[in-house]
Amino acid sequence: MHPPQDHTPSDQTPHGADRAPDRFNGARHCLAENARLRPDKVALVMAGAGEDIRTLTFGEADRAVRGIAAGLMGLGLAPGARVMIRMGNEADYVLVYFAALAAGLVALPSSPQLTPSEAAFLRDNSGASVMVVGAAHEVGREDLGACRLLGPAEIAAMKAGPPIADYADTHADDPATLVYTSGTTSRPKGVLHAHRAIRGRRPMHAHWLGLSETDVMLHAGTMNWTYTLGVGITDPWACGATAVLYDGPRDPTVWPALIARHGATLFAAVPSLYRQMLKYADLSAHDLSALRHGVTAGEALSPELLDAWRQATGKPLYEALGMSEISTYVSSGPTIPVRAGSPGKPQPGRRVAILPVEGAPEPLPAGEVGLLAVHRTEPGLMLGYWNRPEEEAVVMRGEWFAGGDLASLDAEGYLTFHGRNDDLMNALAYRVSPNEVEGVLIGHPAVAEVGVAELAVRADLTVIAAFVVLAPDAHVEAEALMSWCRERLAAYKCPRAVRFLDSLPRTPNGKVQRKRLAHA
Numbered sequence: 001m002h003p004p005q006d007h008t009p010s011d012q013t014p015h016g017a018d019r020a021p022d023r024f025n026g027a028r029h030c031l032a033e034n035a036r037l038r039p040d041k042v043a044l045v046m047a048g049a050g051e052d053i054r055t056l057t058f059g060e061a062d063r064a065v066r067g068i069a070a071g072l073m074g075l076g077l078a079p080g081a082r083v084m085i086r087m088g089n090e091a092d093y094v095l096v097y098f099a100a101l102a103a104g105l106v107a108l109p110s111s112p113q114l115t116p117s118e119a120a121f122l123r124d125n126s127g128a129s130v131m132v133v134g135a136a137h138e139v140g141r142e143d144l145g146a147c148r149l150l151g152p153a154e155i156a157a158m159k160a161g162p163p164i165a166d167y168a169d170t171h172a173d174d175p176a177t178l179v180y181t182s183g184t185t186s187r188p189k190g191v192l193h194a195h196r197a198i199r200g201r202r203p204m205h206a207h208w209l210g211l212s213e214t215d216v217m218l219h220a221g222t223m224n225w226t227y228t229l230g231v232g233i234t235d236p237w238a239c240g241a242t243a244v245l246y247d248g249p250r251d252p253t254v255w256p257a258l259i260a261r262h263g264a265t266l267f268a269a270v271p272s273l274y275r276q277m278l279k280y281a282d283l284s285a286h287d288l289s290a291l292r293h294g295v296t297a298g299e300a301l302s303p304e305l306l307d308a309w310r311q312a313t314g315k316p317l318y319e320a321l322g323m324s325e326i327s328t329y330v331s332s333g334p335t336i337p338v339r340a341g342s343p344g345k346p347q348p349g350r351r352v353a354i355l356p357v358e359g360a361p362e363p364l365p366a367g368e369v370g371l372l373a374v375h376r377t378e379p380g381l382m383l384g385y386w387n388r389p390e391e392e393a394v395v396m397r398g399e400w401f402a403g404g405d406l407a408s409l410d411a412e413g414y415l416t417f418h419g420r421n422d423d424l425m426n427a428l429a430y431r432v433s434p435n436e437v438e439g440v441l442i443g444h445p446a447v448a449e450v451g452v453a454e455l456a457v458r459a460d461l462t463v464i465a466a467f468v469v470l471a472p473d474a475h476v477e478a479e480a481l482m483s484w485c486r487e488r489l490a491a492y493k494c495p496r497a498v499r500f501l502d503s504l505p506r507t508p509n510g511k512v513q514r515k516r517l518a519h520a
Contacts, residue, residue: 006363019381020172026198027065027101027343028167035062038213042242044233046091047258049248054091058240061095064159066167068099071158075130075148077105079168080175082126082293084108084147085224086119087134089247092155093223094233096132099158101176103169111224112136113502122180123147125188126190126386147520172196178386179226181324190386191324198234200380201327203347207241208320208331209295213240216290220246220255220273227297230327231268239370252276256286263290270298270510272449274317275305279448279472281310291315297328300417300435300510302442303340315390321417323403325376325382325395327422330415341439345413351375353400357421361397367459369418372407373400406433423514425454425464432464432493434514440488441466441495444481446474453517455497463496467517469503 034043036160039059046053056064072083082101087093091108100107108126110119112134123131124145132150170176176195182190205211209231219232221243236243244262248254255277259267274296277283294309295314301319309317321343322328329352332344346352353363354370364370374381376399385391395403404420419433434452441450447470455465466481478498485494505516 005112006351020196020199022172023169024172024195024199025104025167025170026176026195027069027098027102029198030234031058031062031065031098031102032167034058034240038240041240043093043237044094045242045244045262046089047244047246047248047262049251049254053247056091058237061098062094063163065098065102066165067159067161067356068095068155069103069167070164071154071161072099072103072105072130073164077103079104080106081129082106082108082178084110084123084126084128084131086110086112086114086131086174087223088112088136089223089245090134091127092132092134092152095157095159097223097229099479101170102164102167104170104174106175106178106192107293108180109224109226109229110180113224122188124312128179139208170195172199173383175383179324182481189388189391189409192383194383196379197382198238200378201230201235201238202378203349204231204320204331205235206333207332207335207347208318208319208328208344209235210292210334211235211239211241211266215239215241215265216244216263217241217266217268218244218246218255218258218262220267220269222348226324226327227268231295252279253281256281256283256288259288259291260286265290267291267294269294269296271296271301271305272299272506272510274309275448278305278308278312288313288315289476293318293334295320297322300439301343302411302439304443306338306340321405321415323405325401325403326378326380329378329380330372339414342414345415351378352409354407355397355400355402361400361402366409366411369406369408371397371402371421372405372415372417373397373402375399376401400424425452425462437464437466437485437493437495439490440485441468441481443475443488444484446476447481448472448474449504451512451517452495453514455499455518457497464494465497465499465518466495467499467501467504467520469501 040057043058043061044056083105085096097107112121130148130426137150173194175192177193178190180190217236219228221228233243295318297320306317318333320328320331330343330346330348331339336344353373355361355373356370379478404421406421408416418437437452438450441447449469451467454462456462481498501520505513505520
C-alpha cells in the first residue's frame with residue numbers, strides 16, 4: 001500500500017520563493033517594471049476578424065491605468081470599494097480592471113451577457129460603488145440605486161486626466177478581485193482574491209505555460225472569464241510578454257489565421273474549441289510555425305483530441321486543472337510530461353493532497369479517490385467567499401481547502417479527475433463519475449461531443465444517460481453506443497439511455513452544463 005500523498009515542496013514551505021512581499025500591488029507587479037524597462041513594447045493587441053482594432057504599448061497601458069485609477073480615487077471611494085465592470089471584449093475592460101487594483105479598490109469582472117436581474121444581483125450582493133459599462137452596453141440610471149455609472153466618455157476623460165504618481169501601497173493580503181461563480185445554491189457566490197494571488201500564479205508560468213517575455217499569448221476567451229483575465233492578460237504582463245485578444249465573430253476558422261497573423265507562440269482555449277478548429281478550419285492553410293504549444297483548461301482534454309491535434313499540427317497541448325478559488329494548480333507542461341487522460345501533476349511549489357470525502361482530513365495513499373485539496377497557505381488561494389461564511393466552513397477541512405473536485409494521484413504524482421462530488425451519479429448503489437463515461441464515449445469514431453448525466457425515467461428512478469453530438473455525416477444507433485460502453489466499462493457505469501442532440505448546452509466560456517442536459 002502506498003503511503004499518504006502530500007505534495008509539499010522540498011523546502012517544506014508551501015509557497016517557497018513565490019510568496020509575495022508584505023507590501024504588494026498586483027497592478028504594479030504587472031505594469032510598473034514593464035513601463036520602465038520596455039515602454040514601447042506592445043502589451044495588448046485587440047484583434048478583429050480582418051484587422052487589429054487597437055494596440056497598446058506597456059508605456060501607454062501604464063499611463064492609462066494610472067489615469068483611470070486617479071479618476072476612480074477622485075470619486076471619493078473608500079479603499080476596498082467594489083468596481084463592477086460590465087463590458088465586452090475591449091481594451092478598456094483590461095485598463096479598468098487593473099486601474100481598480102492600482103487605486104486600492106476591488107475589481108468585479110462580469111459578463112455583458114448577464115440579464116438585468118443577474119447583473120443587479122451581483123451589483124447588490126457585492127455592494128458595488130461603481131459600475132463601468134462599455135459602448136455597446138446600456139444601463140438605465142434608475143436601475144443602479146446607490147451605484148454610480150461610468151461609461152466610455154467618463155473613462156476616456158479619466159485616461160486623459162492626471163495620473164496617480166504611484167500604485168496604491170496595498171498589503172499582499174488586501175482584497176483585489178471579486179469574481180462570481182456558480183455554487184451549490186441557486187445564486188452565484190463571490191470569490192474574493194487578494195493581491196498576492198497574482199504573484200501566486202508564478203508556478204504556472206514555468207510549469208504549464210512555459211511563458212517568458214519573448215512570447216505572444218493569444219487567448220480565445222472573453223475577458224469576464226478568470227481564465228482569460230489570468231492566462232490571457234495577467235500572466236503575459238507579469239512576464240513582460242504580449243497579450244492578444246479577439247473581438248469579432250466567434251468563428252472557429254478565425255483562430256489559425258490569428259495565430260499566423262500575430263506570430264502567436266502560445267494559444268489558450270477550451271478543448272471544445274480545439275475540436276471545432278480541427279473540424280472546421282484548414283490548419284494547413286496557415287503558417288503556425290511560431291506556435292510552440294497550445295494550453296487548455298475548463299474541461300477535460302480527451303486522449304483522442306490530444307492525439308488528433310498533435311497529428312494535425314505537430315504541436316503539443318498542455319492541460320491544466322483549476323477552479324475560481326485558486327486558478328490552475330495541476331498541469332502538464334514543458335517541465336511536466338503529458339500523460340494522456342491526466343491533466344498532469346501538482347505544479348512545483350503547490351501543496352496538494354487527496355482527502356477522504358468524510359472523516360478526518362488526512363491525505364490518502366496513492367490511487368485512492370477522494371477530495372482534491374490544497375493547503376491553506378497556498379498564496380493563490382482565495383481570501384474567502386463574499387459574505388458566505390457558512391460555505392467557507394464547508395470547504396475548509398482543517399488546514400486544507402477542498403472545493404468539491406474528486407480525484408486520485410498515482411505513485412508518480414499524476415492526477416486523475418473523477419468529476420465533481422456533487423456531479424456524481426448514483427447507479428445501482430454505486431457512485432459513478434460522468435467524466436469516466438464521457439471519456440469512453442468520446443473515443444467512438446461517430447461521437448463528436450458527449451455529456452453524461454442522470455435522467456429521470458419516472459418519479460422514483462433515474463438512469464445514467466449519454467447526450468451525444470454526432471460527427472459530421474456519422475450515423476450510429478443508440479444501442480451501438482451502449483454496446484461500445486459495455487465493452488469498456490463495468491456494467492453499472494454504462495448508460496441506459498442515449499439521446500442525440502445538435503449541440504450540448506454550454507456556458508458562455510464553453511463548459512458543458514450537465515445539469516441542463518436532460519432538458520436540452
